[in-house]
Amino acid sequence: MKYHVLVVEDERSISDYVKKELTFEDYQVTAAFDGEEALELFEKAQPAIDVVLLDWMIPKLDGLTVLRRMKKIQPNTPIIFLTARDYIGDKVAGLDAGADDYITKPFEIEELLARLRLIFRKWSTVRTTVYAVEHLKVDTSAHTAWVSGESVNLTQREFALLTYFLEHQGVAISRADILDDVWGMDFDGQENTVDAYVRYLRSKIDLDDEPSLIETVRGVGYRLRSDTFGS
Template identity: 40%
Template sequence: MRILIVEDELALQQQLADSLRDQGYVVDTASDGEEGLYFAKEYPIDMAIVDLGLPKMDGVELIRRARQDGISYPILILTARNRWQEKVEGLEAGGDDYLTKPFHPEELLARIKVQLRRSVGLADNSLVCGPVKIDTSSKQVFLNDEAITITAYEYRLLSYLMMHTGKVLSKRELVDHIYEEDDDRDSNTIEVFIRRLRTKLDPSGELKPIETQRGRGYRFRIPRTSSDAA
């Protein structure tokens, strides 16, 4: 999943980015409202964290414009403790939740997980498609309740495919969601990761969980278990 951080306090911005990357998220950062709005509109973001006290364009205006442009992914507001009016304005502009500075990193991570779960219709930390299960909290993958070992990139790819089960996802979209902007973004590596995942998830060749749509991309074909959908 790809998260945008819009925060002008560079030390905090870096701290948040490092913390989220340690959790396996792809992270983009912006230091003012205008840059943040550009990222929010032009990049394939899954969630944004927006400080309200931004230069060039404040966070409330950024959120308002993003919603006006049809952006629907979750937006978490960061605000100073003594500015309760800003919280109200930010929520009314289209923010989904807020966190007051200073805060504990664990609380931020918990709120991010809640918003991301809601955005894809998960009731808890389990993402289940037939015999394949992901615990999004521990980032463990199970096949028929047996844990399997996958790499960080394989996890990012598999979780994104399963969160959008039934939808054809292009190589470009998959690359954008598993790589940082400055990484070596060779789309041919997607084929390698898909091949590895097929081997690990379908050693007998009977399940066929990932389908190739020639010229279009890939689709996770096993529907999500109904009890895990919100």
């Protein structure tokens, strides 16, 4: 299996060096040079990102903000800070915000490779969670979904939203709560963003001439139909 790594680093020389070394080790590598680009690539990447190497001091959105938003999009994706900020308070803040590891610059590539191997060893032992909903099957650890046995491509955000519905099966959830829990409380978009993504999901997971798996609850928001659950 070739793991997909997103390197978020605004210093081109460091980014190019890390990309070259990881590619040599048979990783698939995508590079981003600012926080906004990183979030866009993270959400739209196909195949999905398996691990993120994240600098703290990057343009547009700082690394801590990017970390928090990525964890809202896909909480199970490992994120490693790779930064010159070596103050213990920064390390604590990064780890408390959800970072899976913290490496300070300058670093040796052998250490980075060892940390990646450790991350993937831990990841491979995580219990797989599989949901079956009528014609839909979702494996959250493998980040895959099937409709009537056929694989369906979902963006990171779509997958995070679908997983959120699966984790709250049968519960009516307001648009505001969905925005807070899936997009993050610092997201400054409108509630109709939820409506748009529900439409995207329905177009990918529903069958023609069949009721939608995601119900609209008038005056509230949405819920995944509780009568659909198999295992």
